[in-house]
Amino acid sequence: MIADKTQKILIIDDETIIRQSFADHLEDLGYQVLTAENGRKGIEIIKREEPDLTLTDLRMPEMGGLEVIKHSMQLNPDTPIIVVSGAGRLGDAIQALRLGAWDYILKPIEDMSILEHQVKKALEKKILIQENKMYQENLEKMVQERTVELKEAKERTEQILNSIQSGVLVIDAKTHQITEVNPAAAEMIETEQNKIIGHKCYDFICPSEEGRCPITDLGQKTDNSECVLLTQDGKTKNIIKNIVLATLNGHEYLLESFIDITEHKKATEQIRLQLSRLDSLHTIDTKILTSKDLKTISGVILKETQKGLSVDAADILLFDPSLQSLRRVANIGFSSETMSYSLLRLGKGLAGKAALEQETVYVKNLQDEKELLEQTPELHKEKFITYWGVPLLVQGKIKGVLEIYHRASIAPNTEWFKFLDMLAGRAAIAIDNTSLFNVLQKSIIELRLAYNTTLEGWARALELRDMETVGHSRRVVELTTKLAARMGMDSSLMDHIRRGALLHDIGKMGIPDAILNKSSPLTDEEWKVMKQHPIYAYDMLKEIIFLKPALDIPYSHHERWDGTGYPLGMHGEAIPWAARIFAVVDVYDALTTDRPYRKAWPKEKVINYIRKQSNTHFDPQIVDAFIEMVTENDGV
Incomplete structure (x- = not known):
């Protein structure tokens, strides 16, 4: 993509290499690039240069990214800000988005096309918002100034409506019936323009109760907010809408424009989920590093598993090579305290199969596993539907099994399975680490006893002399x-x-x-x-x-x-x-x-x-x- 050479992008990052690599890449795309090594200098550039887009880190000397967002919103709230940070803290991401950041990208960025895509999307969105505002201003001015030339004004209005990318509805302020629809609005509502005209506005947008319109009933001058758009077939989309009251030929109309932010909302939710899972992995890693008690570590892993995968229950089974059996060390989410078996032979049951074959076992409906439910009546009482049994492997050797249970059918995406693999990897490492620690501790005790025995032998040898x-x-x-x-x-x-x-x-x-x-x-x-x-x-x-x-x-x-x-x-x-x-x-x-x-x-x-x-x-x-x-x- 070759960018508009008049578009200026400000990069604020205290790491010279990252700042320069972003600048080089964006300049190659045709943007004008400004850089600052901290938030204070970045704000000075924003005041002086008025960039079209700001990319900012969060952790920086003198002034951090959150302060940059606050100041930038005060100076020019319409300038998009994208946070590019490696901090990986969920609280920072949420705070940044609340303060007005448009997006959040995690460093390091291995594929610069991600940055390119987010920059392009933000600038395009800015243009759409600016067009939307310009349209509102122009439309109101035209209606007020050209009431005498109604026909020309209507033709001009239709031309503008058809050309802009925002959805636009012209609504009779008295009846709330839609009188005009532009193609962009029809496309978002997913039906033809003529099938929308004549309907009440709250059939599609601003689904407030009749008599509760923020403009005509509640006395607001304008309404600029986020809400839900209803499509013809009942689906919903997230939009940002803007409503103003205008007079045409002595008749009041509501001019309502909106843009679709559904994909942006999905991306934001995906980022939130990823940050939450990163936080879970950090919590598990910290516990593995600070504790040598397998039951304690397993409890933390299962808690984060239940939260991060949104499942009802989970447990961890430890493999004992001497007995060729699996033993449960921790569980979460079960209504019964214990299961009927204390030891599960390798190859027996779902977990035993996962351990023996070293492959993940998936059961779509546990209620169909009649033999298993007969052998474990407590499991039958739990009413679980979906099951995964993941073998815990270290260097090709089985260490245990992580079991996942849910009382409904679920359809996980790729990210869900990636997180499950990461959790299983942590559980395997935890088991291996505690095992190695116990062996090492035993060796240290034996070595210390050998040392002390040797010293006592030296002392006795001297006494004999x-x-x-x-x-x-x-x-x-x-x-x-x-x-x-x-x-x-x-x-x-x-x-x-x-x-x-x-x-x-x-x-x-x-x-x-x-x-x-x-x-x-x-x-x-x-x-x-x-x-x-x-x-x-x-x-x-x-x-x-x-x-x-x-x-x-x-x-x-x-x-x-x-x-x-x-x-x-x-x-x-x-x-x-x-x-x-x-x-x-x-x-x-x-x-x-x-x-x-x-x-x-x-x-x-x-x-x-x-x-x-x-x-x-x-x-x-x-x-x-x-x-x-x-x-x-x-x-x-």
């Missing part, structure tokens, strides 16, 4: 986790505390036996070697990802509050909290346990020693909490 510390690891783990919990440590971090305490001396694996098991005091050189064991622990464990959060205790439990510890000489709160807790527990267990070179100290003596080391060796707050814990009646 250093016979002085047998049982030490188990005791310090118990005391450390108890003290950490008492001091408010998050339970999610407790596994790291436990692992750190269990491996606190793992670095001693790198200390020679001659030093590790020496019964006499160590020399200065031997102490230097012994003090390397926290560094050995760090080097051994740092590459093990799941143990990194547990490194604080093996690496820093020999640091001292006053900064005289090792290996880094950290001071005060610079020492990791877990290491400060463990330092107190480690000394307590060492002093209350028999060693080859000394007997265990009495508990009271150990507590006094720890109290004296507060603020030099130990964190004072941790000392207070520890002493309170071990001196309680139910303490250690």
